[in-house]
Amino acid sequence: MARRAAAKIDPAQPDMPAKIRAVDAWYWAVNNAIRLTAGPFAHAGHEYLAEPLRDTHPNQVAMKGSQMGWTEKSVLKTLHGMIHRRYPQGVLHLFPTADDVGDFSKARFNPLIEHNPDHIGRYVRSTDAANIKKIGSSMLYLRGARSTQRIEGLASTSSKLKSIPVDRIVFDEYDEMDQAMIALAVERVAHSTVKEIEKLSTPTVPDYGIDAAYKASDRHVWAIRCERCQHDTVLEIEFPKCLRRRQDGTAYRACVRCGGEIHQRAGRWVAMSPSVKDCRGWWISQLCSAYVDPTVILDEHERISALPPGERQVFYNSKLAAAYVDAANRLSPQDVYRCIGQDAMETRHDGPTAMGVDVGAVLHVVIGYRPAPGLLKICHAARLDSWNDLHDLALRFHVECAVIDREPEIHKAREFQQAERFRVFLADYQEYQRGDARWDLDHGLVVMNRTELLDRVHGAVTTPGRLEIPRLTSEIEQYAAEMSNMVKVLVEKPNGSRIYEYKQVGPDHYRHATAYFLLAAERIPVATPAGLPWMQRTMTHAIMDEDPLGRGRPQAPAGRGYSQAVTDYNPFGR
The missing domain is CATH 3.40.50.300 (P-loop containing nucleotide triphosphate hydrolases)
Structure with a gap:
């Protein structure tokens, strides 16, 4: 040149x-x-x-x-x-x-x-x-x-x-x-x-x-011209069939049409x-590097299934210059749709219900209840324009406990917390919190590890019989899309440690609202089916001896089966 x-x-x-x-x-x-x-x-x-x-x-x-x-x-x-x-x-x-x-x-x-x-x-x-x-x-x-x-x-x-x-x-x-x-x-x-x-x-x-x-x-891609047949091969698109073995076991870059050896220096940029x-x-990618032996890349690819997910990600990202996520580290809309039940979206509920709220330009709200031990049922998902609308919605659904995003509107969230008669906790993600969420009853705060909580949402969706959502509507389609817009990846910190974190790949408000709903559900009893006498419903609402996700909390002795309407039990059995 x-x-x-x-x-x-x-x-x-x-x-x-x-x-x-x-x-x-x-x-x-x-x-x-x-x-x-x-x-x-x-x-x-x-x-x-x-x-x-x-x-x-x-x-x-x-x-x-x-x-x-x-x-x-x-x-x-x-x-x-x-x-x-x-x-x-x-x-x-x-x-x-x-x-x-x-x-x-x-x-x-x-x-x-x-x-x-x-x-x-x-x-x-x-x-x-x-x-x-x-x-x-x-x-x-x-x-x-x-x-x-x-x-x-x-x-x-x-x-x-x-x-x-x-x-x-x-x-x-x-x-x-x-x-x-x-x-x-x-x-x-x-x-x-x-x-x-x-x-x-x-x-x-x-x-x-x-x-x-x-x-x-x-x-633009780097298209390599074959000297033998004049066909262009883009290694990044054609991998792994663009790498072939010689008789001695070494690998070479190969034309995908004739199989002849091609050389990265013979490439040109082509806009797709x-x-x-x-x-x-x-x-x-490194497939086009004159300093990387294609044998090394092919060897590693052939044992890729045996590598841990984090190492597979490094291989695809660093060597192939390809975005990658392990299937176990991202929800798909289909995963969410498999949670759809027979009931339509409800407009009100007798309670007790739990509410999770993600705060942004609008309020993303998820409301649900515990119809049976081991099951959480979302009965309403909505996007609201104002905190007044949130107040009205909470009244219609007899919300007993809510968890709300602490930021970015901390003052408005505090005002809402102080004005409501039901229990409201502000959520605070902290990287160094481990295990169960830490509830600060005096200050109305709940502290949890972000990755661990989002893992729980993933588990609730992918484990049959743990989460039910309303029948398909346009709002449930939006809900499923936002639930799928987070990816779990391995991140290396400045000190050299490697930890998993969730990255946002699109609007993810409903994912966080669902996470907050799961937290709030820890503090409500199992709901009683409509039609029971008022006293029986009231007493049943107070029973707190079951794990809402069926992990078998020990039963109280006879005569002591009722407790206060506040529990610190974790529905995920932790």
Whole structure:
């Protein structure tokens, strides 16, 4: 490619190479032999980087395997643009955490300055701070986007971030960032005439983060031409049949038509959705890496079923650049539909019922009761516009206990709690809470581990006979969709520990409302069928000696079978 570019230079214009370097980041990097940590940037072995490095589309996403050189490509593009004044207002590089900023500055940026004094170093005016550099006349800002809705420890509204005007933003490891912070960061290019946004990441789960962004793009893939039959093979799409064994057991990349060996250097970028014009997308995996032996990938794939779910996820994400979730870690709408019973959605109930409320732009409400030991029955699901509507609904259904999202409307939730005559608890997710929920009766709080509680919802849905929902309506369709919009993934923490967390892949309000309903159901008795005498219903409502999900709480001695209408028993037998 470099030779072809050089061949077009007019001998009568000796300054033409300089002009090309000023507008072509790939030519600038190769022609100047820009030294990276591992050596000079070269076309050989990184053929797939040439077009993305040259492409000037303002909105780009890259779904890539690990160690594919894409971060280096993005850094070179940034430095080239700043040196040649493409980004006069500056550039913002966002990383998942502040620690990532420090690592990047020491391991990647500083060596670029030291190893390239003529082509980069002489343009860098300040390198003292790890998170801000002056390059030419503009600034490079390095920031960490934290999952606590803070950036670099700043306030969630981030006045310091808001003061940064830039022409280009790079989201490095997009999937690891708090999605709520991305819109805030994007506003930094609002006053720019360039407005470049680049998102790059190893994918995690389907329909989330970079996977969702790539699906909305023009979806470029690296198509490798077979020298024998001239057929194009896309390794990421054709895996695993694109890898074949030789007689000695080693593997090679194979044309899916004729079986001949193909080489990643013979590829070209092809858009699978060329009609999409507003977003350029790239997909590349370790299958196309000149530095990864395909034998290693095929060997690991052939024993994939024996690997733990977390290791399977790492294989698909890092090596194949494919979003993946184990079937056991995500509900499907079909799972939810299997809980549908014979009864229609109720408009009122004699009680006692439990209510779970997720608070957002609207209130997502789930109300249900315990018709028998071991069974929870949801009788109403609704989206409400106001807290007054919630009050009226609770009265119609004779709610005895409610659990409500503590945030984001903590003051309104407290006002509702204080105004109602039935018991209302505010839910507080805490990562370090383990086991049963902790009920604070004095302050009206219930503290639980988020992952464990959402696991309970999953178990209630997938275990036959534990949860029943009303007959299918448009609202139940919405309910099923939102129940399915959470995925359990293995996450590595900054200290190196690995834990499971649930990621949101779409609206998930009903999933949380159901979780809160399950908590509230711990504190109500089994409901009595309509038609029993009033006294018998009242006494039966007070019986608290059964586990609502049939885990066999010991019966009280004769004559002591009734207790107060408050129980701390966990319906999940924990």
